[in-house]
Amino acid sequence: MEVTRRDLLKGSAAVVLAGAIPRGVAADDDPLPSWNDGPSKEAILDFVRATTDHGSPKFVPEPERIETFDQDGTLWVEHPMYSQVVYCFEQVPALVKAKPELANVAPFKTVVSGNREAVSKLPTSELIKVLAATLSGMSVDQFEDKVKKWLASARDPRWKRPYTELIYQPMVEVLSYMRAKRYKTYIVTGGGQDFVRVYSEKTYGIPPEQVVGTAGGTTFGYDKNGRPFLTKDPKLLLNDDKAGKPEGIHMMIGRRPFAAFGNSVGDREMLEYTKAGDGERLAMLVFHDDADREYAYGPAQGLPDTKVGTFTPALYTEAQSKGWTVISMKSDWKLIFA
Amino acid sequence: MEVTRRDLLKGSAAVVLAGAIPRGVAADDDPLPSWNDGPSKEAILDFVRATTDHGSPKFVPEPERIETFDQDGTLWVEHPMYSQVVYCFEQVPALVKAKPELANVAPFKTVVSGNREAVSKLPTSELIKVLAATLSGMSVDQFEDKVKKWLASARDPRWKRPYTELIYQPMVEVLSYMRAKRYKTYIVTGGGQDFVRVYSEKTYGIPPEQVVGTAGGTTFGYDKNGRPFLTKDPKLLLNDDKAGKPEGIHMMIGRRPFAAFGNSVGDREMLEYTKAGDGERLAMLVFHDDADREYAYGPAQGLPDTKVGTFTPALYTEAQSKGWTVISMKSDWKLIFA
Numbered sequence: 227m228e229v230t231r232r233d234l235l236k237g238s239a240a241v242v243l244a245g246a247i248p249r250g251v252a253a254d255d256d257p258l259p260s261w262n263d264g265p266s267k268e269a270i271l272d273f274v275r276a277t278t279d280h281g282s283p284k285f286v287p288e289p290e291r292i293e294t295f296d297q298d299g300t301l302w303v304e305h306p307m308y309s310q311v312v313y314c315f316e317q318v319p320a321l322v323k324a325k326p327e328l329a330n331v332a333p334f335k336t337v338v339s340g341n342r343e344a345v346s347k348l349p350t351s352e353l354i355k356v357l358a359a360t361l362s363g364m365s366v367d368q369f370e371d372k373v374k375k376w377l378a379s380a381r382d383p384r385w386k387r388p389y390t391e392l393i394y395q396p397m398v399e400v401l402s403y404m405r406a407k408r409y410k411t412y413i414v415t416g417g418g419q420d421f422v423r424v425y426s427e428k429t430y431g432i433p434p435e436q437v438v439g440t441a442g443g444t445t446f447g448y449d450k451n452g453r454p455f456l457t458k459d460p461k462l463l464l465n466d467d468k469a470g471k472p473e474g475i476h477m478m479i480g481r482r483p484f485a486a487f488g489n490s491v492g493d494r495e496m497l498e499y500t501k502a503g504d505g506e507r508l509a510m511l512v513f514h515d516d517a518d519r520e521y522a523y524g525p526a527q528g529l530p531d532t533k534v535g536t537f538t539p540a541l542y543t544e545a546q547s548k549g550w551t552v553i554s555m556k557s558d559w560k561l562i563f564a
Numbered sequence: 565m566e567v568t569r570r571d572l573l574k575g576s577a578a579v580v581l582a583g584a585i586p587r588g589v590a591a592d593d594d595p596l597p598s599w600n601d602g603p604s605k606e607a608i609l610d611f612v613r614a615t616t617d618h619g620s621p622k623f624v625p626e627p628e629r630i631e632t633f634d635q636d637g638t639l640w641v642e643h644p645m646y647s648q649v650v651y652c653f654e655q656v657p658a659l660v661k662a663k664p665e666l667a668n669v670a671p672f673k674t675v676v677s678g679n680r681e682a683v684s685k686l687p688t689s690e691l692i693k694v695l696a697a698t699l700s701g702m703s704v705d706q707f708e709d710k711v712k713k714w715l716a717s718a719r720d721p722r723w724k725r726p727y728t729e730l731i732y733q734p735m736v737e738v739l740s741y742m743r744a745k746r747y748k749t750y751i752v753t754g755g756g757q758d759f760v761r762v763y764s765e766k767t768y769g770i771p772p773e774q775v776v777g778t779a780g781g782t783t784f785g786y787d788k789n790g791r792p793f794l795t796k797d798p799k800l801l802l803n804d805d806k807a808g809k810p811e812g813i814h815m816m817i818g819r820r821p822f823a824a825f826g827n828s829v830g831d832r833e834m835l836e837y838t839k840a841g842d843g844e845r846l847a848m849l850v851f852h853d854d855a856d857r858e859y860a861y862g863p864a865q866g867l868p869d870t871k872v873g874t875f876t877p878a879l880y881t882e883a884q885s886k887g888w889t890v891i892s893m894k895s896d897w898k899l900i901f902a
Contacts (some may be wrong), residue, residue, distance in 0.1 A: 434818035446807035469784035480772035
């Protein structure tokens with residue numbers, strides 16, 4: 227059954243029953259009011275028409291309507307540093323207090339020193355040690371509590387707003403619109419699965435079970451009262467980046483998406499895999515070309531690779547040759563944040 | 565919003581819109597017509613009332629309504645051998661034909677010999693070699709095709725029916741009833757995730773993304789035309805049995821279930837984990853005590869451990885002491901198969 231735009235706008239029983247959250251959909255005929263008219267907006271509307279209109283030769287049955295969205299740089303700000311990495315760094319002082327033997331050990335010593343330049347130069351292998359130490363060795367419930375508390379008080383240094391408010395309003399509209407059209411929206415992120423699951427429902431309307439991310443294992447055990455609980459292990463189960471994204475999609479979802487949104491080389495394989503399916507498929511890349519309202523980084527600016535995911539010239543070329551749509555934040559989006 | 569029993573029976577717009585499949589629900593007031601009145605049926609009805617009636621102090625909001633079901637022995641017949649193991653054995657001749665060097669190597673030699681007694685005595689370590697060899701080394705699409713073809717022609721030796729018809733009608737009713745009550749129903753099986761996903765939607769109304777099972781990794785690559793595809797690896801990512809069940813639930817769902825159904829020691833930790841949550845939780849065990857209509861195995865029969873998951877005396881004791889409900893197939897179920 228199809229939820230018509232009219233149902234959606236009426237907030238009718240149909241939509242409420244279907245669990246669709248019409249948040250971000252404006253009270254006129256336009257489901258994407260924060261998008262300027264142009265090829266990007268048209269690509270989204272065309273795709274939805276082609277796959278959800280009953281008369282369409284490329285109609286997709288509801289259960290198969292799966293879409294995947296990268297998070298960092300696609301749904302929210304990733305610059306100058308992933309929020310989760312900020313979280314991990316900010317856990318280090320407490321970690322060192324609990325384990326004083328780490329105080330003089332690299333890379334913890336560097337992080338505690340507060341020397342930003344030294345921290346920004348930490349090689350990936352050292353960074354991983356910080357992530358592993360701050361993301362494991364506690365129960366999954368303790369971790370969730372820590373992240374919730376941190377999110378409530380942490381502020382982005384530029385906008386002085388909680389990280390969960392720095393989500394791109396045009397993309398929030400895409401999520402809502404797609405859900406109203408009975409697409410299941412998934413986050414597929416290189417970020418930590420357990421981290422993103424803490425806020426995904428409240429922030430994006432995406433429930434924990436629809437978050438696929440980089441994941442460590444857990445170990446089942448019992449506390450002293452015999453109550454079972456899960457401990458987070460430092461062991462990596464799923465490295466949900468690059469080729470790991472389609473691999474993670476197969477593991478966690480088991481179906482090929484009909485649409486995928488990304489913004490960097492970390493999303494390349496996910497977009498290739500999505501587009502290689504039969505029928506109508508949509509692949510879109512958010513291009514950060516708006517230095518005033520957000521950031522500009524990538525090949526167009528001739529910027530060197532940054533710590534965060536990059537939009538390389540090769541990716542741009544591949545997008546052109548394969549019919550992926552590149553979203554210009556500067557020209558396609560009327561506003562960035564709500 | 566609550567789908568009332570009346571809505572359900574009317575097949576009203578509400579149910580259709582909500583995507584609920586009222587299959588298996590009879591056209592009278594009883595949502596579980598294949599269940600005899602008694603403590604098992606009452607436990608299910610009480611649980612649903614407690615968690616979905618709006619006035620209930622233990623009301624659970626819709627997005628949190630997660631339930632998990634073991635498959636083998638809980639939703640369909642597991643005796644005398646798991647269907648998936650039968651599948652793997654039946655792949656061996658073709659495998660040996662493709663790789664003649666395996667013909668004289670254990671355990672493949674034993675399987676090809678057709679000596680049933682020798683095959684049934686294969687130790688687990690040898691069995692795993694057969695599983696790994698027949699469940700990997702092909703693309704995920706090729707695997708899906710093979711399983712589909714096999715399911716279409718394979719027949720259970722006792723009932724001469726396709727395995728996917730040997731599903732327990734009373735449990736099908738539980739699945740349908742729970743979905744009508746807005747519970748998301750998941751399979752959490754020690755069986756292969758990719759295997760079960762091939763038929764889960766058609767057989768149980770459970771989509772692939774709601775199947776958690778033992779899973780190997782995949783590797784992303786490109787074919788000679790540059791088209792991306794995933795190859796199934798022999799590497800084990802998730803051993804979804806015993807403690808691996810709550811670990812797999814955390815990995816794949818990220819929420820603790822409100823109800824869990826199992827039938828063997830492989831489900832113990834899942835039931836413990838489920839029951840340890842706050843509020844109303846339901847834990848149920850299917851007890852195979854019906855030698856006439858299905859099979860009888862487990863402690864009550866004094867049978868030795870079988871190849872398949874067992875219901876040990878210790879499990880029975882734990883169920884009694886922790887308030888888990890034991891379902892007697894013989895006395896609780898009016899019929900076994902549809």
